[in-house]
Amino acid sequence: MQSEVYLRRKIDAFLDAWKSAPERKPLIVRGARQVGKTEAITQFATRQYKHVVYVNFVESPHYKGITADGYAVDDIVRLLSRMNPDFRFDKGQTLIFFDEVQEFPEITTALKFFHIDGRYDVICSRSLLGVQYSRIESHSVGYKQDYEMRSFDFEEYLWARGYQADAVDDMLGHLLREEPFSNAELERYFSLFLDYVILGGMPAVISAFVRSGTFEETAELQQQLLRDYREDIRKYASGLDKAKILAVFNQVPPQLAKENKKFQLTKVAKNARSREYFGCVEWLLDSGLLSICYCLHYPELPLKGNFDPDKYKLYVADTGLLLAMLDEESREDLLRNKNLGIYKGALYENFVAEALSKSGYDLFYYRKDDSTLEMDFFVRTSDDLIPVEVKAGNTVSKSLRKLVESEKYDAIHSGIKLAHANIGRSDTFLTIPYFCAFLLKRYLKARQESAIRSE
DSSP states (O other), X not given: OOOSSOOOOHHHHHHHHHHHOTTOXXXXXXXXXXXXXXXXXXXXXXXXXXXXXXXXXXXXXXXXXXXXXXXXXXXXXXXXXXXXXXXXXXXXXXXXXXXXXXXXXXXXXXXXXXXXXXXXXXXXXXXXXXXXXXXXXXXXXXXXXXXXXXXXXXXXXXXHTTXXXXXXXXXXXXXXXXXXXXXXXXXXXXXXXXXXXXHXXXXXXXXXXXXXXXXXXXXXXXXXXXXXXXXXXXXXXXXXXXXXXXXHHHHHHHHHTSSSOOOOGGGTSTTOOHHHHHHHHHHHHHHTSEEEEEEESSSOSOOTTSEEEEEEEEEESSHHHHHHHSOHHHHHHHHHHSOOTTHHHHHHHHHHHHHHHHXXXXXXXXXXXXXXXXXXXXXXXXXXXXXXXXOSSOOOOHHHHHHHHOTTOTTOXXXXXXXXXXXXXXXXXXXXXXXXXXXHHHHHHHHHXXXXXXX
């Protein structure tokens, strides 16, 4: 279950903190397929427990019989011991790891009893594909804790490349001081960033690149991941039109390449209606394959409730997989020449959407009907709405200036431009290099805390 070299993940610190909590509840780790859930939990388990009881409901479906006598802890433990005499159950020293619970959601009914009993820790892992979370939620409400795992973000990629926490602390310090990076630092980080955009964050792809130092294996690994995801759609999309779901998924890259990136169902199928297709979009969102960015009615607070549910952009949850979905010539152009023409802006915007989403932000944008004003993303602090513009180069940002300088937008006082550029301040906005997008939330929080302390 473990790779030869384990690459550090953010879930590691979360799992250690969970283990240290005296009143910990059974944990459900959820995420898209192949983002590293099983490997991370197994690595943690072997470090922290004397005994690990590993039950995989896909590899060993006969384990579904462990609830034949009911959901009481003693009944389940007794049947597990019969099925595998090597399992050991010692109070306080055993972790029971139920993997692939989307194949047997009924086991989560037992989480209540494991929590009340308290002798054994329990972690469940489930892929987002193939099950409505409401089934698991109804079985275990009030007796579990949830954690959603994503593919590697840029910080985790830096760890995989050998960078330590002090490198990220230094990057954040540059932002807070608004101090440009040296030319050597900027060149190095942009090189790492471009590699990450090409690779994406899927663990198998990252591991192959770290192992070989080349892109030789990575393209085929990405194509295999896409084949696996498309096969999962055919396997698990019960009750929905699988062809429609695949059509929506395949339309994301070409629509992101357009100037108006609003997702248009009429491009998926002529005369397509939202009520016929939005269930397909929701399925892909629930699966973890896509993320959604809603169009605001008006650039003001609050964000939730202030958007049009029928106007949205769709992004691929992993930018490396977006690149893998493009035609072979476009992929080769980026790999060989590090240039992608019309797709470059789409890739960078997708990367920023991915970075913001992995940081915990919901995604919102704005586009005026007459196209005279548009903004790629918005984030917020407790008091301020902050427009975030993504530029393929480092051109003048007219919409960003208009939003910040106009008196019409009461909640907007400053903005952020992400570009192929160094850190720099204008009167109205801060320019930040793309590779710092994953730090935006930390930067804004630290800036706000500093302002409070200075009052």
